[in-house]
Amino acid sequence: MRVVLQRAGRARVTVSGETVGEIARGWVALLGVARGDTADDARWLADKISNLRAFADADGKMNLSIQDIAGGVLVISNFTLYADCQKGRRPSFIAAASPADAEPLYKTFADAVRALGVPVAEGRFGADMQVELTNDGPVTLVIDTPPRAAGAARPLADGPTES
Known part of the structure; x- marks a missing residue:
């Protein structure tokens, strides 16, 4: 799985002129799913972005997570992230x-x-969407789930292996 995160001051997604998802401050998460990805990958990535410290603290340092700032995530499906x-x-x-x-x-x-x-706000899976955002920073990060051996458990984002 791959996600392109854009830190946003605000963001919304429309389909055929109708707003289907909107957030104030937070992440716009363009999410790509690769062949062979699993639910463990999805949960690993959710944990990673929910705890990623990339929002500014009182000193202007990237020390706060989306949870710390009480922000939201706008999730947009994006198969083109796996374009070759x-x-x-x-x-x-x-x-x-x-x-x-x-x-x-x-x-x-x-x-x-x-x-x-x-x-969480969402786009509409598979739809032709228009995404508007005020990019904050700009801060844009690309995160891929780590590779794993066949049959191996997915490690938690920052901790021990799941059992």
Whole structure:
């Protein structure tokens, strides 16, 4: 799984002119799901972004998490994060999970962030969306779930291995 996080002062997503998700201060999370990703990947990534200290404290240092600032996350599905543009002129999306596999993992991710006490707004999976944001900083981070050996448990974002 891959997420592009953009720190936002505000953000919203519309579909056909209708606002379907909106946040004030927080993260815009463009989420890509790759073939072979699992619910463990979604939960690992949710824990990582919910506790990532990339918001400014009183001294202007990136020491606060989304939870510390009582911010929200706007989650937008984005299969193009797994585009391969190395050959030819047209991107290949072979590494991206199929919509049937990706949508449940997208929902697992959003639900896992919510379960950690962070308000979540969502786009509409698979829709043509227009995303507006006021990029704060700008701060933009790319996070990939770590690779793992076949059958191995996913380590928690900053702790021991899950059992």
